[in-house]
Amino acid sequence: MKRYIVGIGEALWDVLPEGAKLGGAPANFAFHAGQFGFPAVAVSALGDDKLGHDAMAEFDAKHLEDEMAIVDYPTGTVDVTLDAAGVPSYEIKTGVAWDNIVLTERMKQISAHAQAVCWGSLAQRSPVSHKSIVEFVKSTPDDCLKIFDINLRQHFYTREVIEQSLKMCDILKINDDELVIVTELLGLSGADEAEKCRDLLSRYSEYGIKMVVLTCGINGSYVFTRDEQSFCDTPKVEVADTVGAGDSFTGTFVASLLSGKTMREAHNRAVKVSAYVCTQNGAMPQLPKELIG
DSSP states (O other): OOOOEOOOOOOEEEEEEEEEEEHHHHHHHHHHHHTTTOHHHHEEEESHHHHHHHHHHHHHHTTTTEEEESSOOOEEEEEEEOOOTEEEEEEEOSSOOGGGOOOOOHHHHHHHHHEEEEEOOOGGGGHHHHHHHHHHHSSSSSTTEEEEEEEOOTEEEOHHHHHHHHHSSSEEEEEEHHHHHHHHHHTOOOOOOOOHHHHHHHHHGTTTOOEEEEEEEGGGEEEOOSSOOEEEEOOOOOSSSOOTTHHHHHHHHHHHHHHHHHHHHHHHHHHHHHHHHHHHSOOOOOHHHHHHH
């Protein structure tokens, strides 16, 4: 069986001002990682309803492999509103399919052959999906690259879930707003963002974390390891919306590392891709060839 880059968690429709677009961080991540030539798969749950059927058709149209449990709950939706700068805010519906992810036999096979897996905190808001995600991640091979893209939304997170995921990951991806919340939850030390990220590395290094990726919107982004630090400015572009830009960053960064790029090379490419995604509507635009090569 081929080895996959996997995004596991929420599968949903982002209801944007211009209409509904298929989204959810795990599918966005897998889609962008897959554009760099890696077998990629989105793992989640859908309802047996029109939106669920439309999602399957959309995955097919985008040539994104998926493994979706079909459950007796409606397919997830999120109402997205954009401010003047194109920055989104979200109203996330509850009691939906991705709150009820059950591991299929094929999901278990995918886990056993994963070369990278990315997950967040949002889909762990329900006990059912939390249990499935933890089981999936823990069933991956020892050499699988594990990425916790924390993705804090509304009130759908707990300290316990965050700490458990920090103890399972090789890479933490977090933005500057999320770092403020995590600092309060975990009592991080440090006078600035860089010191707080290094505190996270130090605290969880015994569990295996090797890298912290911090994105700061227009103020640039950082990658921290125990021995290195990389900073990239955010390119100035005409923003259509920023939905999915962070997921494109993560997917590109992971695919680049797996293809043998250095941390700094992977960081630079991820910044360029996420800037391009900001110029497009929706989370899953096709990338131009010059960004993939």
